[in-house]
Amino acid sequence: MSDSDRSDPQPVSTPEVGGTRRDLLKGIGAAVTVAALGPPRVAPAAQSTATQAAAGKKIHKYEQVRQWTIVDIKGTREFPGWIPGAPEIWCYTNSMSYTEGDDVDLRVRTTERRFSVRIERDGYDPELVFERQDVRGIPQRTPDDAAIKGCGWKPALSVSTAKWKPGFYIVYLSARSAAGREARGEHFFVIHGRDPGQFSSTCVVLSTCTYTAYNDWGGANTYRSIREGISTDVMEPVLSLQRPWARGFVTVPTEAPDVVVPETPGPFWKPDYPQVMWALANNYSRHYPDAGYAIYDGRFIKWAESNGYAVEVATQHDLHLKPEMFGKYKCLVIVGHDEYYSWEMRDTLDAFVDRGGRIARFGGNFATQIRLEDGGRTQVCYKNAERDPVKGRRTTLRWDSPAVNRPQAQTLGLKAVGYSRYGNSIPRASGGFTVYRPWHWVFEKTDLYYGDVFGAAPVNVFGFEPDGLDFTVEQGLPHPTPKDSPPPGLQILAMAPAMRGEPDRWNGEVLLNSRMEPPGASRPPVEPGADLAAGTLGAGMIVYFERGQGSVFNAGTCSWVRGLEADDHYTVQITKNVLNRFNN
Numbered sequence: 001m002s003d004s005d006r007s008d009p010q011p012v013s014t015p016e017v018g019g020t021r022r023d024l025l026k027g028i029g030a031a032v033t034v035a036a037l038g039p040p041r042v043a044p045a046a047q048s049t050a051t052q053a054a055a056g057k058k059i060h061k062y063e064q065v066r067q068w069t070i071v072d073i074k075g076t077r078e079f080p081g082w083i084p085g086a087p088e089i090w091c092y093t094n095s096m097s098y099t100e101g102d103d104v105d106l107r108v109r110t111t112e113r114r115f116s117v118r119i120e121r122d123g124y125d126p127e128l129v130f131e132r133q134d135v136r137g138i139p140q141r142t143p144d145d146a147a148i149k150g151c152g153w154k155p156a157l158s159v160s161t162a163k164w165k166p167g168f169y170i171v172y173l174s175a176r177s178a179a180g181r182e183a184r185g186e187h188f189f190v191i192h193g194r195d196p197g198q199f200s201s202t203c204v205v206l207s208t209c210t211y212t213a214y215n216d217w218g219g220a221n222t223y224r225s226i227r228e229g230i231s232t233d234v235m236e237p238v239l240s241l242q243r244p245w246a247r248g249f250v251t252v253p254t255e256a257p258d259v260v261v262p263e264t265p266g267p268f269w270k271p272d273y274p275q276v277m278w279a280l281a282n283n284y285s286r287h288y289p290d291a292g293y294a295i296y297d298g299r300f301i302k303w304a305e306s307n308g309y310a311v312e313v314a315t316q317h318d319l320h321l322k323p324e325m326f327g328k329y330k331c332l333v334i335v336g337h338d339e340y341y342s343w344e345m346r347d348t349l350d351a352f353v354d355r356g357g358r359i360a361r362f363g364g365n366f367a368t369q370i371r372l373e374d375g376g377r378t379q380v381c382y383k384n385a386e387r388d389p390v391k392g393r394r395t396t397l398r399w400d401s402p403a404v405n406r407p408q409a410q411t412l413g414l415k416a417v418g419y420s421r422y423g424n425s426i427p428r429a430s431g432g433f434t435v436y437r438p439w440h441w442v443f444e445k446t447d448l449y450y451g452d453v454f455g456a457a458p459v460n461v462f463g464f465e466p467d468g469l470d471f472t473v474e475q476g477l478p479h480p481t482p483k484d485s486p487p488p489g490l491q492i493l494a495m496a497p498a499m500r501g502e503p504d505r506w507n508g509e510v511l512l513n514s515r516m517e518p519p520g521a522s523r524p525p526v527e528p529g530a531d532l533a534a535g536t537l538g539a540g541m542i543v544y545f546e547r548g549q550g551s552v553f554n555a556g557t558c559s560w561v562r563g564l565e566a567d568d569h570y571t572v573q574i575t576k577n578v579l580n581r582f583n584n
Helices: 021-025 044-054 208-214 274-281 293-306 316-321 323-328 343-354 560-565 569-582
Strands: 089-092 097-099 103-110 114-121 127-136 157-160 167-176 182-192 202-206 225-227 230-232 238-240 312-315 331-337 340-342 358-364 368-373 378-380 433-435 471-474 477-480 491-499 537-547 550-554
Touching (some): 089 167, 089 182, 103 114, 103 182, 127 157, 202 293, 293 331, 312 316, 316 343, 343 368, 358 569
Parallel strands (some): 202 331, 358 550
Antiparallel strands (some): 114 167, 167 182, 433 491, 471 477, 537 550
8 A cells, every 4th residue: 555645745856965975074073063964853743643652552453663663653655656646756677786788677667758867877976877868658567565576667778888887876867747846766786897806906895685674665674564554663574676775775965864963962861863854854765874875885985986995896695696706806895784694695705705805894783694585686584583484594583593503703703782872872972982902003093092082973983783792801901702703813903882772761751763671571671770681781893803814804883984974084094004904
């Protein structure tokens, strides 16, 4: 069912994306305010609805727990007809990546007879490679369960990629109604060179499994779904890649807030989630700041190119489907939020390091196994052993679960440990890392000392969903314990506090997105003043280790790119140290 009964329809249009986040954030390391990024607050009516729902009023049979669901009880679904009377245009391709010279079929669905398309190689200096006006629109039917089974649209236009450089390509689409109302959409695909590594020895691996897990186009993702026309926290374990990306995953306006709020709250503050309110107010996916190219990978690629680092681009799905292509690279870079991997993807990363490759990870929340089915066109993640029809080590659970028994730390050195500076999870943490081994080569030319903090608020290089390990401290230095099966010789270089979930200090009267729960129960949240459950408190980390002939640097945070855009001296120098060494 489409959301055709919304009481306040807005036209579907994408604001022009002018400038970059770097322009907005440049210099904030010198304590410049970033209030310009602040989103409009939720309207009083929405606040009232949210407060009533948070207070525990049961309005239907489906559970609503997370803030992104409660504030949108009706269940907004980006889908044909979701905004009555508004022109629409969407697109997807049958693959995320192609080899130079391949034809790319654009599967376009629009309400209009004609549309325009423009394709650019994205980066610090975008390059126009294709443009066509007045393309005939094809009527396309969309199954109601397209999020699960795919859209099944026919190609509206085929584009040759002959002589295109390796990189990330954005498809910009537009269509105008007879009344002059414009619809805009975008999609992406990656182009590989015929000889991977020829353009650059560094390859940025896009976290496309996490993109897919959060993509709610069609009304379902790994976290929520529309049930009987309402928004619920019932997850959908089977997701199709044959559908568009939700608005905000490919591009977002510069004013769109990300997950980590720059300001540190004062006393007696109540948490809110401005990125969700902004998304709902502007018809973007509420999950755009959780995953996607626009918030993480794209910002890193632009920074890298502006600083003289040429990069090629691949996807996590390439790790699974095309493992042989990674043998030509010296360094793989992972950025942002890479929560989900398949078994085969981890195999590719492990083999890459063992034979001499280097991985530079500026990302966080390495947590859960997925499976790819139907030739890579379907992604599966049940997060429940009883429901998953596949048993044993390929069951889609957290990697460190007894059934799977492949600890996260064995591949990248760290595992997901919770949150920081997110909602009510350590809201007044510094937002930066405390340095413990300043003599390590990672910190060369930084002038950092033992105990120094870098990247603190309002920069916030440490935040959202970080990664860490169980650790102990001896003579002032942290060391990993054996509990999380870290690689031998792993060194903890810097740390910051993290915790699993948000303690409820308001007796259910305030929305919390990830409420902390007592051991052995799913509800209610931990009572104010109660002892926190063992294992809920810990630390995110920067680590380095060597294995086989290769090595891994892992910053363990989703928010590292904020420090690069803010031109924070320490974050920038550490990043350059890693990239320079890993490409020698």
